[in-house]
Each structure stands twice: as C-alpha cells, then as structure tokens.
Amino acid sequence: MILGQLAFWQETTIKVLLAAIVVPTGAAIAVYLFLFKLISFMQSRLGPMEAGPHGTLQLVAEVGKWLQKEDIIPDKADKFLFKVPPFIVLATTFLLFVVIPAGPNAVVSSLPVGIFYVLAVSSISVIGTLVAGWASANKYAFMGGLRAAGQLIAYELPMVLAVIGVVIQAGTLNLQEIVYQQTNGSIFGFDFIGNPYILTQFVGFVIFMIAVQAELGQTPFDMPVAESEVIGGYMVEYTGIRFLVFFLSEFAAAVGFSAIAATLFLGGWSLPGAWDIPRTAMHFIGPIVILTKAMVLTGVIFWVRFSMPRLREDQLQRMAWKFLIPVSLLNITITAILKVAL
C-alpha cells in the first residue's frame, strides 16, 4: 500500500486485526439493522429504543448480559465436546472472510481457488452443529443436530452447482478475477453497468440465495432451531459466552455469505469500469461498496426469514434434491453451451 513493502509478519498482523474488527462489526450492524429494526418495522413495532438513541447500543447491552452469565454445562454432557462447537463455528465463519475482496488490494489472501475454498470451509461448520447437538445430552438438541446435519449437507450441493455457472462464465475460481471480469465486461457491447453476473446467471443467483438461506439455518429452512418444536435445537443448552459465539457467528456468516454473493453476482467491491473511477479512489470506496451490497443481500435474507413459515424436514430435502439440484444442473449445461457458442 502507501507504506511500501511490509514484511510478511507485519502484513499478516494488520490483516488479522482488521478481520477481528470487521467481522464482529459487520455482524453487529446486521444484528441491529435487521434483527432489531427491520423485523420490528415489519411487525408495526419499534424494537429496542432505550439502550442508546433508537436502541443502537442494545447489542452492547446484550453482549454485556451474556458475558456475565453463569457457565452452565449439563451434568451428563461430554465436557470437552460441549465446549468445542462454538469455536468450530466461529473459526469457520472467520475463515469465510479470508478470500472476500474489499478493494483492489484489500483481501486477506487472494487464493487462486477462491470460491472453492469458501465452499469447502462452509461445510466444516456442520461438524460444529452436529457435535453441539450430540454433546448436549438433551433429546431436543440431538434432534436439532440431526436435522441440521441432513439439511446442511443437502443444501451444499445446490450452492456448489449454482456457483459453477459463474465460474464457467468468468473462467476462473479467484474472486478478485471474478470481480474484474464483471467490472470490465460488457453486455452485448453496452458497458454502462459492466457485466454483473446476476443478469446472465439469474437462476444461479436465486438458487445460491436459497441455498445460503438453508446453510444459515434461517426460516423457511430453520428446522434445526425450530423454536416452536425443539426450542433451541442444537443451541438449547448453550448459555453465556458460548451462546454469544453461536449467535454472532450466525450473523457474521450471513454477512459473509452475502458478501460472497455480492462478489459473485453483483460485482463485489467495484463500480462499473465504464465509470472510470481512479484506482486509488477505489481503495477507499471499495469497502463501502461491498459493505452496502452485502447489507442489501443480508436484508433480503432476513426479510424472507421473518415473513415465511418453515418447511418440514422431508419437504426441505425434497426441495433440495428434486428441485434445486436439477435446475442448477440445467443452468450449468446452458451456461456451458452458451459460453462455447458465443
């Protein structure tokens, strides 16, 4: 950057610190905007208003509340396995943010297998959920964990297949490259808005968002944490800091997946190349742009979450296997044919 060449350890430290600040902040913004305010306005009420002006400090109050709670581990629970899952889920959430580019240089590590890495890492959180359900020594948690395992594995496939269409069109797995392709591309010669893949890969975008909704465990796919049946599902025995970690990583993952979707389909941190914005300006504008796009998509996720009832487990699975996967395969075929033909 401006400071010239930094040593590897200095660069890594800065990136780690930035990630440690950005990820929880992004999650906090998402929690405030969507969980506290959007759902309240959709239900004709106000949400938290007392802690800070218009309830902006409510999350601080909640974090303080959870931090001072007693650390309760059920008697029959497996002590070690009970303590581990929050950290698995937290770790995978942070790992998601490693490849998301927020500017021409602002990426923790621009892996050549960018999107493949994201998909692989997001599967690891299933282990956390399953272990949490098993180790809680609670039948409700167990059922929630099993449901989560079935659902999360089933919806990995549509997510992967939806992304393949983008990869074929872009010709690369690297997320920065995908962003540049969209910025500098053009639609039949008309390049005012670049070539965001949402236009050509609309089917893929819809399938990806549905799969993300299921991966995050949000209604209509929130069988694992179905509040009216298994109360908390795999999270039911977790209190205090452990629950806080689950809660924040759920929202951080929502922001992360939305950022990935924005990168793949909406052009990521970049504004269209035809607007000729100097590259140095993009270093500062880029993070704001990707944050806005990610928040918009997170808003869509939560809008759907608070408006719909939930699907039953077998209906979930049927939808994934019998509907989403064939449609996404069809999408890939058509994309491949058109890519070769055009």
Next chain:
Amino acid sequence: MPAPKIPGFLKGLGVTARTAKETMFPDGLKNPVPHPTKGAVTVQYPHAKEEPTPRSRGVISLQEDNCTSCMLCARECPDWCIYIEGHKTLAPPRREGGKPRSVNKLDRFDIDYSLCMYCGICVEVCPFEALYWSPEYEYSEMRIADLLHDKERLGQWFETVPDFEAHEAGAEVKQKPVSRKGAK
C-alpha cells in the same frame, strides 16, 4: 392468455414489506425521512402513556363519608380481601330535644390488592355508593405488604374517579352522578 399467478409466498413478502414501509414512512413517501416512532403502534411507556377508558377497572376508591360499615362488600368479595373495622358512637340529634343517634364510625377499611380479583362485586353491592372504580393502574410496589391500601390511600384514589359516561341512545338506565361531596 391470463396473467401469470404470483406465487403466494411472494404476496406474503409484499405484505411484510408494505407494513415495514407504513411503519417507517407513516406520512407516505413524500417525506423521505423515516419516522418510525410515529408509524409504529408501540406506545413507549413510561415516556408516553395510553389512556385507559373511563370504565376501566384500575383501582377501587373509597368515599369515606358514605360508608356505614355495613360489611356487605367484605362479605360479598370472592377473595375476602376487604378488612373493615368500625365502632358505634353517638352523633348529636338532628333536631333540638331529640335523642342522640347511634352511627357507625369507620376505624379501618383496607383492601388487599395482592388478593383482589378486580371483579367489582364490592362496588356493585355497596348500597351507599361509598366505593367507586378509578382507571388508575400505576401502583406497583416492591413489597407485597405495601399492596394493602388503607383508608387514607383509598380516599386519595377518589380524586381520580371520573364522572360516569352518558349512555348510548336507546338506553333506559339513568346515569347516576358520582357522589363527590359525600353528603349523607
């Protein structure tokens, strides 16, 4: 060809979006600044308060001058939450040369609001119009024992008793006034 049917769940999304818009922009979109405090149905207690209706059963108040310690209210209460104690005294005669009248003097009239079911049988049954409903509701206490309101406190609630409302057209019941001066 008929227009394609919009799937039901999309209409549902439309309902929630419309409600969100109505909450954020209660004056319509002419005013682009969101104003949710006005658009939401929430009343932010204790900064703002809702007005209960005049007949609302908030607290029972005592018009002490009317009470003769007949004990009807204490007897009819389903919860037995009214405690009355009184004694007889002699009052001066009404006319010169008459004999003194014996009247009941009220020593103690307590209502235990931790037991009270807010049914209103005591108010209804009192033959001397000594008990009235008041819509006041903010008398929560930190200790249950403080929920026993004594004669003085019940008399203070009397200030807040509203006048009886007029009835709808077609009603034959005459509306009695609240006996505020307490004349016997």
Next chain:
Amino acid sequence: MTAISDRQKLAYIAAQAADARVNVELETEGMILNMGPQHPVTHGTLRIVARLDGEQVISADPVMGYMHRGYEKLVEVRTYPQVTTLINRIDWLGSFANEVPFILAAEQLMEIEAPPRAQWIRTILFELSRISNITLFLGDMAAQLGALTPLFFAFRDREFVLNQIEAVTGGRFHPNFDRIGGIKDDLPKGWLAETKSAMVKMRSFCDEMELLVLGSEIFEARARGVGVIPADVGLQYGLSGANIRASGVDWDIRRDNNIGLAYDQIDWKVWTHTDGDSFARFWVRLQEVREATHMVDQLCDGLPKGPIMAKVPRIIKVPAGEAYVATENPLGEMGYYIVSKGDLTPFRVRIRTASFNNVSIAPWILRGVYVPDIVTILASLYFILGDIDR
C-alpha cells in the same frame, strides 16, 4: 374444495407402510420425547409424552392436569355473582364467552328471561370475544409453524376489539359483565360507532392473514393433508366447534340450539369445510372471524331500545333443580350443568369445556406423524389449558 386426491392418500399410506417395514427390520424401540409441560407450542402446561422413531411418532399421550385449579369445587362455596367472577378465567382468551352459558343455565332455573336489549348486547360481546380469541389463534398457529410476523399482526389488531370490550365492561380479559336477568350496565356513548370501525380493521386483518398465511405455499405444504380427522371419529371423540365443522359436520349451537341470545334475528352463515385437515381448521376459523365481524355490524345496527335488567331479587337464590345450557364458545361447545338445592350457592356445577374433548383425540391423530406435524396438528386443534384443566 377438496385438495387431497385419492392418489395422495394412497401415497401417504404407502409411505407409512414402507416406514413400518424399515422399523420392523431395524427393531428400534423408540425414543421417548417429553414435550412439555413447559413448551412453546403446548399453549400452556400440557405435557405430551411422545414415543419417537427417528422423526416419526409411534405413540403420543397427553398428560393433563398441570393447571387444575379446582373450579368445580371452588364454585360450590360461592354465590352466583362470585361464581360469575371466577368462571371468566376458565378460557381466559374468550373473556365474555365463559359467563354466558352459566348465566343462561341459572336464568333457566329461575325462569327469568333477560330483556331483548340485554340479549342483543350479550350477543355483541359474545361475538367480540370470539373475534379476539380466534384472531389470536390465527396468529398463533402461524407462529407455531415458524412465521413470526402474523403473530404480531394478530396482537396489534386484536387491541381494537379488546379496547371495545374494555370500554363497556371495564376489563379486557375478565369482563364480569353478565348478570342473572341481564347485564350490569348499558353501553357508553359512541361505542357502537367505534365498534363498527374496529370491525372494519378486523376485516382488513383477515385479508392480510389470507395473503400472508393462507396463500403461502409453505403453509399449504405444512398443513394440507396433515391431521385429517374424519367426521365420525371427530364426533365419537366429542370434538366441537370449528374442529368438526372443518371435517364437514354442519353443526353450530348458535343456529341449531340457540337459547337466550339474538342469533335467530340476524342473517349469518355457518362455514364448513370437507377436508378435515389442519388447513381446513385454519380456513374455517378465518371465515368465522369474518362472519363474526359482519354479525357484529348487524347487531350494532339493529340494537333494540329498552331496559337491560329484568326484575331480579337483590339476594339471588336459585330454586332447586338442574339445568344444562351449552353455547358455541370460540373454542367449541362449552356448557354448565347446574344442580341447585335452593341455596345462595350452587350445589354442584359441572363445567363441560371444549378443549378437554378437543385434546382427547391427540393419541389417535398423532400416530405415525412427523414431529413437526405434532406441532401443526395441536396448533390447529386450538385448545387453551385453562379450558382443559379448569
């Protein structure tokens, strides 16, 4: 109107049979899952002991009594006005509706008839209680199924009806307004106009529910074909109210056995459905709320003038005898069987509540369903614990 085809029925039965074959082969005994007494879906302290095989229920037994308050014993030592106060709290959501059958039974024993204006006002309040109760059901069933928003819409719009009940009686949930021989007080000025505008808002709420919940494909997928109760089984178990009307039985006490209320003087319709599944129960109740709003409009328009209380002695001593009166309460059929020996207090009161019978079908209907369907079915049967346990 029927949405379940024979083919779907056969497919469901075939799936059950296939599952049964697998169960026999694997010889899994089943896990006992205890739903309740503290559980978000059981509307109170109902306990369902479910024996599960994976996600499928082998058997489910309801355990009631966690909320038993001893009503039938309590009323043996209380005078009739005091009993009226207590019984408000049996079905705590259907406020005014609890008092009506008791007062009508006592009036039958005393051979008193309430004047017409009192009967009409009783009917208005009865229907308002029905609207407020069933509105909560509509939001609640959607919430059990995962949609959080309709619940808040239900609470928001119910306030209009509760404010109207409070303006007349002084209490939102426990009105204590019915008296033997009439009602306690007349309507305050302006109440009729306000009630009619509240009905307009309730109708728009019903439209919103149709869009948001009934029209949602997800809700249809969750509720159609789930928990089908054939009419004869329902009648054998003593189901009442919207539960059997959704199975096709055309029975409504308001029309067929009306005592002491003004239903025969207005124009209204009984809604039935042929499917008998959870979707039908939701649908029938939604239509009933709409119908109730139209009924309240008619009642407010046609309210006769006159007194509101018949000639009744000050101290009420009901003559010796027995009387049973049942009415079409929001939850179903609620009836009071009063045995009087001529005292100030009733000798024995047997309270026939709708929810007790509605829940008794649970073991029959919950065999072989999936765990999420337990929630759907129980939510659609709509019981209130105070009504079950008294």
